[in-house]
Amino acid sequence: MRFRHSVFKDEAKLDINYIPEHLPHREKEHRLLTEFFNFILNFPEKMTQRVIVTGEIGTGKTALCQRFGANMTIEANKHGVNFRYIHVNCREYRGKLSLILQHAVNVLMPNFPKRGFSAEEILGTLLQNLDEENTHLILALDEFDVLIENEGADAVYNLTRLQEMRSGKPQRLSFIFIMRDLSVTKRLDDSARSTLQRNIIRLEKYGKDQLVDILNERVQLAFEPATIPEDVVSFAADIAQNESGNARFAIELLWRAGKYADAEDQRVVTPDCLRKAVSSIIPTLQKNEIESLNFHEKLFLLAAAEVFKDKEKAYATLMEIEKAYAVACEEFEEQPNSHTMLWKYVQMFSALGILKTEISGTAQRGRSTLIYLPAVSAEELTQTLRASLQRGRK
Ligand SMILES: Nc1ncnc2c1ncn2[C@@H]1O[C@H](COP(=O)(O)OP(=O)(O)O)[C@@H](O)[C@H]1O
Ligand SMILES: [Mg+2]
DSSP: OOOOOSSSSOOOGSTOOOOOSSTTTTTHHHHHHHHHHTTTHHHHTTTTOOOEESSTTSSSSHHHHHHHHHHHHHHHEEEEEEEEEEEEEETTTOOOOOHHOOOOOOOOOSSSSSOOOOHHHHHHHHHHHHHHHEEEEEEEEEEEHHHHHHHOOHHHHHHHHHHHHTTSOOOOOOEEEEOGGGGGGGSHHHHHHEEEEEEEEEEOOHHHHHHHHHHHHHHHHHOOOSOHHHHHHHHHHHHHHHHHHHHHHHHHHHHHHHHHHHHHHOOOOOOOHHHHHHHHHHHHHHHHHHHSOOHHHHHHHHHHHHHHHSSSSSSSEHHHHHHHHHHHHTTTTOOOOOOOHHHHHHHHHHHHHHHHEEESTTTTTTOOOEEEEOOSSSHHHHHHHHHHHHHHOO
16 A cells, blocks of 8 residues: 545634634623623622523534633632533533533532433432532533523523522533524513523634634644635635634635645645535534534425425425425424524525525516425435424424
């Protein structure tokens, strides 16, 4: 076997689980988080804090919180404060509070039995352990939307109540709630909502120049010098920005483009490698993103997929999809959302690159918007969505 060159120096730096030391264009938000939790360094047992971090997919919510948690741990050590940061993805535990808390307890107490306890009992054990170890914990609940969808307001109430009953005793447990869609908090009662909405950090989508900065830092870590021309980075940022302002998409694009370069034994990642990456990435991206949609967004996309599945033609009108959506709502016993809302869905899916729109007709004969599914089989999409909707059903 002959020696093969690779454009990569350290591919792992492009992995979704890698948390960069420095997050360009999130410095302000990082400082804000640090401000909110600064008390931990000085009087950790005197108070607790709850913060919401929100933003669209790929705006850096997970990375920001994990970076903050790691930095805070280092600072707390320097101050001689016992502090732990635990990050749990609620989707991984199917939005079940007991499983989520079980995971948190097992991080602190690896021998704690894996089953048989209610959420409340586990929370009690957790607080007891924090007391014994004289520790302050920030529990970051990622994809918190899934927990609320699954358990409703009760879960939030239970999470925060035990703590409140401890007035007089040392304070131990703070929260970061990470969520894409703040509208799910509307389902909470007033007191649960007001406890949550005091401190909101909103991450805006990245613009092209911001994506260029993010990619450039990552390129230095992951690629050999001079393997990615500047205009390829700019091109990747353009595509990602047009699709959704999503940093995850941008990074995955470069990784795949690098894979195409390696496969073809090229020393440099060319624009054509990037184009190949674009056409291969969209379907895989969808699988991750579908799970992040809310119930009605999934219903709407299911309706669209059903229309395209049954149709020979590539294009459909919103009216056709709207009819199918009404049928889907009936099937899943949901009240349909308004026409205006459905338009918003079309725009969102088009921003994510899942659906595309095109204007047809001429000014004289009346224009209409046609919708199409650019890059995935309607059959597969229907199956994925149906499975996901069944799981999300109560
Ligand atoms: N400001 C940033 N600087 C560097 N990398 C970033 C930045 N924002 C996001 N990323 C990277 O983009 C990807 C998606 O970010 P992530 O935190 O998972 O987004 P979210 O949780 O909002 O969907 C991750 O690989 C993350 O490391
Ligand atoms: Mg995330």
